[in-house]
Amino acid sequence: MLVDLAVVPAGDAEDRVDRFLLMLAGIIINNMAVLNGNASVMMTSYVPMLANPNFNLGLILFAVGTLLGCFVFLGTLVISKEEKTNEGSIPLVTFGALTACIIAVFTIASGAIILIPTYLWSLGYINNIDAANYPLVWWALGHSSQQINVAAHVSVWYAIAAIVFGARPLSEKVSRTVFFLYGGSGSLNIRTGPFGFCGSGIGRDIFPLLRLKPLPRIPLPQVAPGI
Numbered sequence: 001m002l003v004d005l006a007v008v009p010a011g012d013a014e015d016r017v018d019r020f021l022l023m024l025a026g027i028i029i030n031n032m033a034v035l036n037g038n039a040s041v042m043m044t045s046y047v048p049m050l051a052n053p054n055f056n057l058g059l060i061l062f063a064v065g066t067l068l069g070c071f072v073f074l075g076t077l078v079i080s081k082e083e084k085t086n087e088g089s090i091p092l093v094t095f096g097a098l099t100a101c102i103i104a105v106f107t108i109a110s111g112a113i114i115l116i117p118t119y120l121w122s123l124g125y126i127n128n129i130d131a132a133n134y135p136l137v138w139w140a141l142g143h144s145s146q147q148i149n150v151a152a153h154v155s156v157w158y159a160i161a162a163i164v165f166g167a168r169p170l171s172e173k174v175s176r177t178v179f180f181l182y183g184g185s186g187s188l189n190i191r192t193g194p195f196g197f198c199g200s201g202i203g204r205d206i207f208p209l210l211r212l213k214p215l216p217r218i219p220l221p222q223v224a225p226g227i
Contacts, residue, residue: 019072022065030058046138047118047131056119063108063115070101070108092172093162096155099179100148107148110140151182 033039038052077098080086090098114137120126158175161167169175 019065019068022068023062026058026060026062026065028058029054029061033058047121047129047134050122053119053122056115056122059111060115060119063111066104067108070104073097073101092169092175093155093159095176096151096158096179099183100151100155103144103148103151103183107141107144110137110144114138114141147182151179154179154182 030039033052033054034042036052039055041049041051041055077090077094080090089095114134117126117129121129158169
């Protein structure tokens with residue numbers, strides 16, 4: 001039960017290739033913008049910093065390809081449930097993959113909310129984007145994407161341990177609870193995003209409301225001339 005549905009079918013070969021090519025196209029377009037020097041904003045692409053439209057277009061294409069894969073994965077789970085491929089709950093490894101998939105859907109939706117307007121802004125179709133609200137939504141994409149990797153990696157470790165060593169977790173209930181917490185932390189992280197930038201304007205605005213004090217700024221060491 002641990003790994004018998006760890007890797008579920010994800011559509012036929014042609015569909016899988018289409019999704020892969022869409023993600024690959026996004027990677028190439030995004031990296032070409034970076035390598036050409038047209039996307040110096042990189043992962044600090046906060047408004048009003050403006051990148052080349054291809055920088056955001058590449059991210060959007062990659063996200064769309066990933067989202068299609070998530071939908072196919074969820075649809076496959078529904079079909080397997082109807083066909084009674086497994087009795088009872090889904091295997092632990094698949095449960096972990098499902099956790100990663102759910103976080104991914106939320107993450108990509110958050111990215112679409114902010115990246116699509118930013119792309120249109122870079123093309124000149126939108127005149128202004130609120131610089132204060134931008135990081136709130138952007139970090140729903142940034143922080144949650146880290147939890148996708150955590151859930152997916154742990155699922156792979158469970159699969160390797162079962163396949164190679166025949167190992168089983170001491171308690172699947174505890175393991176499933178941990179995966180559930182991964183999903184919860186993915187949503188909670190969107191609220192901690194702005195607080196990571198205590199010196200920013202939005203951080204100074206929010207901290208007094210919560211009666212919290214931002215972390216003090218650490219002065220950089222002074223380097224003597226000529227060194």
